[in-house]
Structure formats: C-alpha cells, structure tokens
Amino acid sequence: MDKLTLKQAIEACHAKGQKVALSFCAHVPAEILEAAGFCSMRVFHVNDIVDTSERALPRNLCPAVKEVYCLLEDEAIQAADLIITESSCDGKKKMYELVTAQDKLYYYQVPQGNERDYVRPLLRSEANYMIKTLDKRFGAKVTEEALRQAGKVMNAEREAVTALMDLQKTVPPVTTGLEIYKAWEKAQAISDRAERTAFILAERDRLAAAGTAVSADKKRILITGCPIGGVYEKVLAAVEAADGVAVCFENCEFVKANARHLDTETPDMIEALVDCYQNTPCAIMGDNDRRFALIEKLAKEYQIDGILDLALTTCHAYTVEREKMHRFCGQLDIPYLFLESDYSDTDAGQMKTRVAAFIELL
Numbered sequence: 001m002d003k004l005t006l007k008q009a010i011e012a013c014h015a016k017g018q019k020v021a022l023s024f025c026a027h028v029p030a031e032i033l034e035a036a037g038f039c040s041m042r043v044f045h046v047n048d049i050v051d052t053s054e055r056a057l058p059r060n061l062c063p064a065v066k067e068v069y070c071l072l073e074d075e076a077i078q079a080a081d082l083i084i085t086e087s088s089c090d091g092k093k094k095m096y097e098l099v100t101a102q103d104k105l106y107y108y109q110v111p112q113g114n115e116r117d118y119v120r121p122l123l124r125s126e127a128n129y130m131i132k133t134l135d136k137r138f139g140a141k142v143t144e145e146a147l148r149q150a151g152k153v154m155n156a157e158r159e160a161v162t163a164l165m166d167l168q169k170t171v172p173p174v175t176t177g178l179e180i181y182k183a184w185e186k187a188q189a190i191s192d193r194a195e196r197t198a199f200i201l202a203e204r205d206r207l208a209a210a211g212t213a214v215s216a217d218k219k220r221i222l223i224t225g226c227p228i229g230g231v232y233e234k235v236l237a238a239v240e241a242a243d244g245v246a247v248c249f250e251n252c253e254f255v256k257a258n259a260r261h262l263d264t265e266t267p268d269m270i271e272a273l274v275d276c277y278q279n280t281p282c283a284i285m286g287d288n289d290r291r292f293a294l295i296e297k298l299a300k301e302y303q304i305d306g307i308l309d310l311a312l313t314t315c316h317a318y319t320v321e322r323e324k325m326h327r328f329c330g331q332l333d334i335p336y337l338f339l340e341s342d343y344s345d346t347d348a349g350q351m352k353t354r355v356a357a358f359i360e361l362l
C-alpha cells in the first residue's frame with residue numbers, strides 16, 4: 001500500500017460518515033472498534049514513507065517501528081480519527097510517546113505472557129477500558145450484539161485469508177508465495193471489511209482457476225517471524241530464484257492472526273474476545289509455546305521441506321527466540337534458516353546467496 005491509497009481509504013470512510021481507527025498490531029481487538037462504528041484498518045506497511053525518524057529515533061531501530069513513527073508524523077494520515085498504539089514491543093511502546101498528535105492516540109496494553117493468572121483479567125480489563133474510552137471520547141456505544149456482529153464479519157475475513165493460504169497445501173502448490181502475498185496485499189487497500197473479505201475470496205478463486213504453474217519438485221518453504229510487509233519482495237524473490245516456493249506464511253499477516261477465531265455464540269462477548277486474543281502466538285510473549293505448536297502443525301499440513309525465520313533488524317523478541325526455534329526445528333528434523341533484514345535492498349544479493357545455499361541442501 002502507498003500513502004495516497006491509505007489517504008483515499010480514510011476519505012472513503014469519511015464520505016460514508018464513518019470514523020477511522022488505524023492500528024499496527026494483531027494484538028489489538030479490532031472487533032471493539034468495529035462494534036463502536038469505526039472503520040478499523042490495520043496498517044502493515046506503507047511503501048513510499050520517507051524515513052524522517054533520524055532525529056527522534058536510534059538509527060538501528062526496527063524498521064517497522066521507524067515506519068509507524070514516520071507514518072504518524074506524515075500529513076497523509078492526519079485525517080484518521082483514532083490511532084491505536086499498543087505495548088507489543090518496547091521499541092514501539094516508547095516510540096508512540098514521541099508522536100506529535102498525542103490527542104489522537106489510544107494506548108492498548110498487551111500482556112507479555114500467555115498462561116499467567118493475570119493475563120485473562122488484563123485482557124478483559126483492557127477490552128472494557130477501550131469500550132468505556134470510545135464512549136467518553138466519541139459517544140460511541142458498544143453493545144454485546146454489535147460485538148457479536150463485528151466478530152462474525154472479522155471471522156469471515158480470517159477464514160478468507162486462511163482459504164487463500166490453504167491454496168498452497170497441495171503438491172504442487174497452486175501458485176507462488178509472491179502471488180499469494182500480493183493478492184492479500186491488494187486487499188488491504190479496501191477499507192470496508194466485508195468488501196475486503198469478498199475481494200480476498202475472489203482472488204483465491206482466480207488463482208485456483210488459473211491452475212498451477214509451479215513444479216512439484218520445488219522445495220516447500222514455511223516463512224515465520226516478524227511481519228514481512230516491508231521485506232516480502234526480496235525474501236520471496238530469493239526463495240523463488242532458488243528451487244523453492246513459499247507455501248505457508250506463519251507471520252501475522254496470515255496464519256498467526258487468522259488462525260484465531262472469535263466465538264460469536266457465547267453469551268459473554270468480552271470472554272470470547274479474551275479467548276481469541278490470548279491465542280496470539282507472538283514472540284513478545286514470555287512463554288510462546290503456542291508459536292512452536294503452530295509451527296509443528298503447519299509443517300505437517302503444508303508438507304514443509306524447510307523453515308525460513310525472518311526477523312527485522314534489532315527485533316529482540318524474534319532475534320532471541322531464534323535459538324529456541326532453531327533447536328525446535330532440529331527436533332522436528334526440518335532444516336532451518338534464520339535471516340535478519342530491514343526495509344532497504346542493500347542485503348538483497350547476500351540474501352539470495354544464503355537462501356539459494358539453504359534450498360540447495362534440502
């Protein structure tokens with residue numbers, strides 16, 4: 001997505017009389033925003049944002065954190081009504097304090113562990129606090145019924161993204177990882193969630209109908225780690241220039257966030273939100289066993305030959321979890337490659353060489 005597309009998406013919501021809430025992390029319970037009448041958009045990567053963070057932020061900070069800062073300082077998105085910041089990682093949490101438009105920010109506290117006693121009460125308290133704040137700031141009422149409806153709409157989108165990813169389960173896969181990622185990325189420009197879901201399903205059908213042009217001999221790669229919006233082109237170019245094909249993205253654009261399901265039949269919708277968002281297998285979690293269990297399951301379902309773990313530069317959560325993931329892949333007897341990268345192209349050549357050497361060994 002580029003800045004103009006994002007700006008036009010915000011304007012399209014305003015033209016329909018809808019306020020816009022932007023968020024940057026899969027931990028944020030967007031159902032609450034939708035139930036409050038907001039158009040909620042999760043921004044993954046904006047490709048023409050100029051890096052203006054030099055004075056405010058350390059040069060070697062995670063590129064995703066720097067990009068969100070620059071985006072929030074850019075006049076292109078000043079029209080957004082609400083910005084959901086969150087405590088996913090320390091870099092992001094502290095960066096949000098530097099943003100100029102503090103009056104537009106809402107801070108969402110993400111628990112840092114999955115299984116401790118405090119996690120569920122915290123998620124419940126955060127959900128209730130967000131609901132109260134939206135009422136106080138915007139007069140927006142969130143009812144159980146509105147949450148239920150928003151949950152249904154978001155579940156439909158999760159299922160559509162899963163259906164798109166599932167195209168790659170066959171041998172040979174239906175298409176390249178690049179085509180799958182691009183189809184999903186195009187959909188992100190659509191602000192209306194139901195329309196976006198329909199677009200993803202139409203893209204899925206288009207790709208399925210085109211039939212496969214991928215050879216069955218290609219080595220099947222699962223990509224895990226940080227969100228890959230800013231690096232996917234060079235990573236996938238490297239995989240596909242070698243004898244590989246990306247068949248599964250565990251990253252939070254795809255499986256990590258969309259394997260979750262919100263129970264819309266339960267009487268207590270806040271409890272349903274807690275169940276759904278507690279189940280986020282992200283490396284910022286102290287005990288992140290859920291990520292490992294998910295990787296094991298995906299490795300079987302997608303018949304994986306190799307795992308490529310991609311961390312953005314200086315992301316402590318994923319770079320430190322690397323060793324555990326490396327050992328885990330050893331136990332599963334699946335070859336593993338770790339890559340650390342940023343949003344520049346300076347390492348594209350080196351990445352190509354390393355990925356080619358890895359795939360050759362599979």
Ligand code: SF4
Nearest residue numbers: 062064089226312315
């Ligand atoms: S990639 Fe890591 S450092 Fe960057 S925003 Fe995500 S959790 Fe934070």
